[in-house]
Amino acid sequence: MSSSNESGNADSDAAAPTNPWSSKGNVGDAGKIAGFMASPGVKFILTGFITLALLIPTMLVWGLVEERSRRADDVAASIAQGWGANQTINGPYLVLPYMVSEKVDKHFKQVKRHAIISPSTLSIDGNINVEERKKSIYKTQLYHVKSKLTGTFDAVDLAKIREIGGAPLPSQAFLAMGVSDMTGIRSDISIKLSDAGNRKFSPGLNRIQAPHIVSPVYSRNAYPKHADLRSGGVHLPLADVDIKESMAFEMSFALNGSKDITFVPAGSSTALELNSNWPHPGFDGRFLPENREISAEGFSAVWTVPSLARGIDAVSFSNSLPTANAAIKVNFVEPLKFYQITARTLKYAIAFFSLIFLAMFILELTGRNAIHWVQYVLVGFAMVVFYVMLLAFAEQVGFNIAYAISSVATTALVAWYVGNSLGKKHGSAIMAAILGITYLVMYLILNEEDYALLVGSIIAFGAIAATMAVTRDVDWSSRQVATS
Numbered sequence: 001m002s003s004s005n006e007s008g009n010a011d012s013d014a015a016a017p018t019n020p021w022s023s024k025g026n027v028g029d030a031g032k033i034a035g036f037m038a039s040p041g042v043k044f045i046l047t048g049f050i051t052l053a054l055l056i057p058t059m060l061v062w063g064l065v066e067e068r069s070r071r072a073d074d075v076a077a078s079i080a081q082g083w084g085a086n087q088t089i090n091g092p093y094l095v096l097p098y099m100v101s102e103k104v105d106k107h108f109k110q111v112k113r114h115a116i117i118s119p120s121t122l123s124i125d126g127n128i129n130v131e132e133r134k135k136s137i138y139k140t141q142l143y144h145v146k147s148k149l150t151g152t153f154d155a156v157d158l159a160k161i162r163e164i165g166g167a168p169l170p171s172q173a174f175l176a177m178g179v180s181d182m183t184g185i186r187s188d189i190s191i192k193l194s195d196a197g198n199r200k201f202s203p204g205l206n207r208i209q210a211p212h213i214v215s216p217v218y219s220r221n222a223y224p225k226h227a228d229l230r231s232g233g234v235h236l237p238l239a240d241v242d243i244k245e246s247m248a249f250e251m252s253f254a255l256n257g258s259k260d261i262t263f264v265p266a267g268s269s270t271a272l273e274l275n276s277n278w279p280h281p282g283f284d285g286r287f288l289p290e291n292r293e294i295s296a297e298g299f300s301a302v303w304t305v306p307s308l309a310r311g312i313d314a315v316s317f318s319n320s321l322p323t324a325n326a327a328i329k330v331n332f333v334e335p336l337k338f339y340q341i342t343a344r345t346l347k348y349a350i351a352f353f354s355l356i357f358l359a360m361f362i363l364e365l366t367g368r369n370a371i372h373w374v375q376y377v378l379v380g381f382a383m384v385v386f387y388v389m390l391l392a393f394a395e396q397v398g399f400n401i402a403y404a405i406s407s408v409a410t411t412a413l414v415a416w417y418v419g420n421s422l423g424k425k426h427g428s429a430i431m432a433a434i435l436g437i438t439y440l441v442m443y444l445i446l447n448e449e450d451y452a453l454l455v456g457s458i459i460a461f462g463a464i465a466a467t468m469a470v471t472r473d474v475d476w477s478s479r480q481v482a483t484s
Contacts, residue, residue: 047361055349055350057381061384076138076139076140079135085257085259086257087181090178090266091175091178094174094238094243099111101165114317114318115168118314120151120269123271126146141278144254148251152249153249154246174206176208176233177234178210178232178233180232184256188200201235202237259331262285262328265328269307272304279294285329286326287326301330312326356383356435358463359434360379361467369421387406390403441455
């Protein structure tokens with residue numbers, strides 16, 4: 001009887017399927033697999049793979065940041081089209097046409113060329129009022145500048161034209177000044193010449209060109225489709241003015257623009273003074289201000305560019321105004337544009353993931369319960385969502401508040417989840433402290449970029465040292481910690 005029962009049980013056991021991943025059935029195989037997957041060495045390597053795999057969704061978030069940034073630039077450009085794009089002011093110059101014989105298609109012909117003469121002295125005084133204009137959730141900086149220009153043109157020496165074989169045409173001489181976006185002009189541009197009274201400029205540069213600096217933010221999309229960035233400007237004929245005599249001038253105009261403004265030091269000696277209500281100026285271009293004062297109410301800055309530093313001849317023979325590359329540029333920038341700083345935050349994502357997973361790994365080794373690799377993945381996704389929340393809230397309330405909201409929410413979620421999974425006393429509090437400190441340090445690094453490498457290297461060294469100290473007695477091939 002007993003033998004038949006034993007035989008029946010044996011047949012039944014033989015027929016039943018076994019699952020190596022289950023605790024039932026073949027206990028030996030399941031134990032080997034579970035033991036292998038639970039060993040600290042395998043878990044450590046697995047978390048490394050998970051960290052690398054999280055770079056894929058992180059890069060997708062980075063793409064989202066770039067797409068939103070481009071959208072913001074497009075909106076800013078659309079606002080600028082109705083107001084005025086970034087402006088480049090280049091001039092005034094005295095332009096003297098002359099005829100010269102040149103070989104064209106194997107024949108010599110008389111062609112018209114231009115001698116472009118810089119004023120001997122030029123002083124620019126600008127008052128810039130900046131305001132933020134918002135459209136939907138995006139905003140940009142618009143400005144209105146009132147400028148006064150004074151200076152002197154020396155008497156023109158026609159002999160210099162004849163020395164190069166040219167026949168000067170003094171009756172066709174004219175003044176020219178480059179203005180990159182004429183849609184921003186908000187007043188007539190008038191000039192007072194010595195012994196010639198007040199006169200008004202006419203549109204265009206009278207068949208000469210003016211290369212303008214184009215902002216990398218707006219590019220050419222900020223300008224009307226019909227705008228020619230090479231010929232934007234104004235001119236004034238001087239048919240009844242004796243250019244063989246020195247000529248003092250005084251002119252003023254009002255101009256709208258956005259984001260930044262550029263002044264080309266057109267005079268052989270140029271002095272520029274700017275005053276503005278914008279408290280966050282960015283000084284760019286070839287020349288930086290000699291003196292500047294910046295406060296919460298705005299800024300004032302002074303530049304002096306002598307002829308040697310300018311590096312351009314007082315008289316140039318060309319069909320184009322002197323290049324705008326040797327220029328003075330002021331950006332009306334946001335203190336920290338959140339798209340840029342959010343993208344910078346993503347640069348530290350791999351280090352951030354590594355630190356948090358390392359903390360989880362150490363807590364797991366010292367806790368009662370093991371953390372499954374799927375739980376590491378879920379925590380990783382929570383940290384990726386932090387960046388999405390940061391971007392979304394930053395567009396609404398600014399970066400600082402968005403960072404606080406996103407970091408607190410992510411810290412609370414991950415600390416609760418990891419602490420509950422570990423079954424370790426004060427596990428949630430420990431994880432919350434680690435996350436909080438990590439987010440705080442990352443915020444400080446973002447605001448002190450000059451010290452980012454130094455601080456990051458110290459943190460990395462500290463994390464590795466702490467891991468070595470905690471795991472020095474770990475048997476990496478099993479779940480047991482050696483006791484000495």
